[in-house]
Amino acid sequence: MEHFSMMALWGQLVVGLINGSFYALLSLGLAIIFGLLKVANFAHGALFMLGAFSALLMHRYLGVNYWFALVLAPLVVAAFGVVFERLALRRLYHLHHLYGMLLTFGLALVVQGVVLDRFGASGASYPPPDLLRGGLDLGFMFVPVYRLWVIVAAIVVCACTWIVIEKTKLGAYLRAATENPELLKTFSVNVPLLLTATYAAGVGLAALAGVMAAPIYQVSPMMGADIIIVVFAVVVVGGMGSISGAIFTGFGLGLLEGVAKVVYPEAANSVIFAMMALVLLFRPAGLFGKET
Amino acid sequence: MNETKTNVQSNIPVLDRWNLEIIGIVLVVLFFLVAPFFIYPVFLMKAMSYAILGMSVNLLLGYVGLLSFGHAAFFGLSAYMFGHFAKEMDFGVALSMLIAVSGGTLLGVLFAMIAVRRIEFYFAMITLALAQLVYFFCVQAEFTGGDDGLQGIPRGEILGFSLLENSHLYGFVLLMFLFCLLFVFRIINSPFGEMLKAIRENPERVTSLGCSPRTYKFIAFVLSAFLASIGGALKALVFQIAALPDVHWLMSGDGVLMALVGGIGTLIGPIVGALFIVWAQDGLAEIGMSVVVMQGLLFMATVLLFRKGIVGELGRLKKYFR
Amino acid sequence: MPDAAAGKTLLEVSDLQAWYGDSHILHGVNMSVGKGELVTILGRNGAGKSTTLRSIIGLLSKKTGSMRIQGVESINSSPTVIARLGVAYCPEERGIYASLSVGENLTLPPKLRDGGLSTDEIFTMFPNIKDRLSSRGSNLSGGEQQMLAIARILRTGADILLLDEPTEGLAPVIVQQIEQAITALKQRGFTIVLVEQNHRFAQKVADRHYVMESGKIVDELTNDTIAQEWDRVTRYLSV
Numbered sequence: 001m002e003h004f005s006m007m008a009l010w011g012q013l014v015v016g017l018i019n020g021s022f023y024a025l026l027s028l029g030l031a032i033i034f035g036l037l038k039v040a041n042f043a044h045g046a047l048f049m050l051g052a053f054s055a056l057l058m059h060r061y062l063g064v065n066y067w068f069a070l071v072l073a074p075l076v077v078a079a080f081g082v083v084f085e086r087l088a089l090r091r092l093y094h095l096h097h098l099y100g101m102l103l104t105f106g107l108a109l110v111v112q113g114v115v116l117d118r119f120g121a122s123g124a125s126y127p128p129p130d131l132l133r134g135g136l137d138l139g140f141m142f143v144p145v146y147r148l149w150v151i152v153a154a155i156v157v158c159a160c161t162w163i164v165i166e167k168t169k170l171g172a173y174l175r176a177a178t179e180n181p182e183l184l185k186t187f188s189v190n191v192p193l194l195l196t197a198t199y200a201a202g203v204g205l206a207a208l209a210g211v212m213a214a215p216i217y218q219v220s221p222m223m224g225a226d227i228i229i230v231v232f233a234v235v236v237v238g239g240m241g242s243i244s245g246a247i248f249t250g251f252g253l254g255l256l257e258g259v260a261k262v263v264y265p266e267a268a269n270s271v272i273f274a275m276m277a278l279v280l281l282f283r284p285a286g287l288f289g290k291e292t
Numbered sequence: 293m294n295e296t297k298t299n300v301q302s303n304i305p306v307l308d309r310w311n312l313e314i315i316g317i318v319l320v321v322l323f324f325l326v327a328p329f330f331i332y333p334v335f336l337m338k339a340m341s342y343a344i345l346g347m348s349v350n351l352l353l354g355y356v357g358l359l360s361f362g363h364a365a366f367f368g369l370s371a372y373m374f375g376h377f378a379k380e381m382d383f384g385v386a387l388s389m390l391i392a393v394s395g396g397t398l399l400g401v402l403f404a405m406i407a408v409r410r411i412e413f414y415f416a417m418i419t420l421a422l423a424q425l426v427y428f429f430c431v432q433a434e435f436t437g438g439d440d441g442l443q444g445i446p447r448g449e450i451l452g453f454s455l456l457e458n459s460h461l462y463g464f465v466l467l468m469f470l471f472c473l474l475f476v477f478r479i480i481n482s483p484f485g486e487m488l489k490a491i492r493e494n495p496e497r498v499t500s501l502g503c504s505p506r507t508y509k510f511i512a513f514v515l516s517a518f519l520a521s522i523g524g525a526l527k528a529l530v531f532q533i534a535a536l537p538d539v540h541w542l543m544s545g546d547g548v549l550m551a552l553v554g555g556i557g558t559l560i561g562p563i564v565g566a567l568f569i570v571w572a573q574d575g576l577a578e579i580g581m582s583v584v585v586m587q588g589l590l591f592m593a594t595v596l597l598f599r600k601g602i603v604g605e606l607g608r609l610k611k612y613f614r
Numbered sequence: 615m616p617d618a619a620a621g622k623t624l625l626e627v628s629d630l631q632a633w634y635g636d637s638h639i640l641h642g643v644n645m646s647v648g649k650g651e652l653v654t655i656l657g658r659n660g661a662g663k664s665t666t667l668r669s670i671i672g673l674l675s676k677k678t679g680s681m682r683i684q685g686v687e688s689i690n691s692s693p694t695v696i697a698r699l700g701v702a703y704c705p706e707e708r709g710i711y712a713s714l715s716v717g718e719n720l721t722l723p724p725k726l727r728d729g730g731l732s733t734d735e736i737f738t739m740f741p742n743i744k745d746r747l748s749s750r751g752s753n754l755s756g757g758e759q760q761m762l763a764i765a766r767i768l769r770t771g772a773d774i775l776l777l778d779e780p781t782e783g784l785a786p787v788i789v790q791q792i793e794q795a796i797t798a799l800k801q802r803g804f805t806i807v808l809v810e811q812n813h814r815f816a817q818k819v820a821d822r823h824y825v826m827e828s829g830k831i832v833d834e835l836t837n838d839t840i841a842q843e844w845d846r847v848t849r850y851l852s853v
Contacts (some may be wrong), residue, residue, distance in 0.1 A: 186697055
């Protein structure tokens with residue numbers, strides 16, 4: 001009995017890390033976009049779903065395999081992001097931040113609605129690539145290889161994103177534009193281009209997470225809506241001011257959710273929201289945030 | 293020269309707005325008195341209960357600058373509670389409605405305690421997340437009837453008038469609706485309402501005057517939840533059903549959309565928005581087009597092209613009537 | 615275009631009017647700055663000095679009149695375009711990026727033209743910066759921030775420098791260091807427009823002075839005559 005519950009705990013911790021990987025990737029993208037564009041991108045979940053769907057459709061109709069989809073789907077969604085930012089989002093930068101949120105909420109409805117209309121609500125499953133099939137016996141537990149891959153890949157992607165932002169010239173431009181875009185313009189830096197690229201990169205990350213999620217979750221039109229609400233709670237807990245904060249909060253709350261599934265399964269999907277409420281009561285600015 | 297001009301301008305619109313609002317109320321009353329002779333009354337009653345949701349969202353968004361994506365929680369919980377007490381406990385319409393609206397308002401108190409600590413998009417995310425918690429609760433709780441919802445909620449009678457009679461039902465819904473409309477009118481034209489607007493414009497200033505913006509926001513939030521609860525209970529009364537869509541985030545989105553399309557920060561905007569959206573929903577359902585896609589497009593088009601909404605844009609025309 | 619000769623006008627502003635939102639700040643500014651000249655704009659708080667610089671670099675978009683930079687009409691140009699004409703701007707609040715290291719701040723502005731200072735030359739001019747390259751921008755003292763703010767626009771190849779109150783709030787020792795730097799920059803041939811409240815400092819480094827009042831240039835003095843006309847200047851500047 002004792003042995004079984006330990007097994008269950010390990011199993012749920014892995015599930016927690018998997019969920020945490022997606023929370024981290026998504027809140028990272030949200031934080032990057034928000035930092036520069038001051039837009040809370042409501043469409044992030046829908047574009048996550050679009051990434052998964054692109055992979056599914058490319059697989060089904062073009063025979064594109066997982067590894068190519070991992071590159072192509074984010075590019076497709078990023079291109080979509082470029083068009084959206086150029087044609088719509090940028091018209092709102094001079095207005096109150098909430099308009100950007102309303103616009104992206106509208107985009108989320110449109111994307112979800114169109115996919116729902118075309119492919120129905122039930123969705124489909126996406127096979128994991130041959131290379132990552134099967135499982136691995138770690139001695140104390142058995143883990144599907146694909147799940148390990150997701151965790152490792154998510155950590156690597158988060159680390160690379162952090163390095164790009166904190167350690168490169170491009171990252172220096174991004175940080176500078178986040179702080180004071182006006183002055184950056186006087187150095188002849190193309191700030192509007194930087195904004196477009198940032199939005200594209202942020203939603204590309206969401207799509208990448210979507211492709212990674214496709215073999216684990218059912219690929220369905222509402223998969224993004226369900227996760228984005230949790231990710232918003234994650235973002236409130238972590239605060240949007242810090243890149244590393246977004247990453248750590250994502251993984252941490254995923255783990256917490258995993259533990260909750262063992263300890264008190266009925267409340268597992270509420271634990272992050274409860275955490276959010278607690279943080280707001282005792283530390284309104286969020287764990288890594290500045291007071292706003 | 294310059295100064296006199298601005299003085300005159302800043303004096304007139306206050307009176308002007310007030311007059312326009314009264315004209316608006318009169319037009320709304322006339323419309324809903326005459327319309328049932330030409331338009332399917334259930335459509336109008338649906339529009340009225342949705343309009344109350346829109347007004348409640350607008351009270352926060354238009355007058356305090358707080359965007360709530362969680363009002364479905366009050367709307368839906370109140371609908372469920374009304375259904376439960378009217379159907380399972382046989383409490384009758386009046387008492388069930390009283391309990392349901394109290395329940396929704398209490399939930400509003402809980403939300404407000406947490407949500408008003410943050411502003412802007414954080415506020416929106418928090419309300420959305422809290423409402424999702426309520427949604428999960430409604431999915432799991434026994435009394436909500438799961439996926440089927442509560443069906444066949446009895447209409448009963450109120451003050452001796454049988455609500456099985458369609459005209460009585462319509463009259464009751466209209467009275468409740470007018471109560472909400474006048475309630476909002478009273479709030480926004482009171483010193484309390486002026487304070488809310490001051491908080492929206494310049495919270496630091498209000499703080500420096502020794503007032504706590506958070507207290508005002510808290511009260512405004514609870515009043516708003518109170519309104520949304522009335523809307524939800526009425527909706528359950530009219531359709532005799534309370535189900536998961538009532539408490540889903542899409543319903544919160546509907547509330548925001550009605551305020552936005554009608555005109556944020558205008559008294560009758562949400563009513564016009566609700567009429568428009570209920571009409572569009574019904575029309576699209578008939579031709580089989582996706583309602584969600586239409587609503588998304590409407591969101592985007594409104595934000596990009598006519599941010600002031602239908603009533604706000606009409607307001608621009610008023611200078612031609614001088 | 616005639617070749618750049620000494621005394622050629624690099625910056626010619628005529629009847630410049632500018633607005634911040636609805637408030638009309640500049641009411642017809644006229645000034646011209648020749649190649650290699652160091653010109654100051656003196657005046658009280660709120661006279662429109664900073665607004666003039668912000669207009670020239672293009673940060674204020676609501677403006678009318680004419681603004682010729684290197685002979686190119688730039689009244690409607692964006693800061694990006696104006697910077698490429700060789701104008702660089704050092705704001706009053708210095709604008710050091712707190713989340714960037716000193717090194718990153720220094721190399722942030724891209725090189726747009728030839729003729730900028732090399733990093734070594736910059737370190738010679740401002741030795742303090744070299745020791746602090748890896749610190750965060752937010753950890754610098756006010757004086758260090760000011761030096762960094764000037765230093766980072768010297769690499770870009772800009773030859774017209776707009777400096778907004780570089781000595782404000784700094785200790786006399788630091789002011790002296792900045793004075794030396796500005797003098798050195800002038801000798802190197804930079805054209806400099808300097809907004810100053812500290813008119814003693816201005817008198818030490820400048821060729822000419824414009825006096826601003828209520829959004830207009832109301833007087834112009836050369837540095838040779840400013841000593842004799844001291845009364846006039848103090849009358850403008852006293853409250």
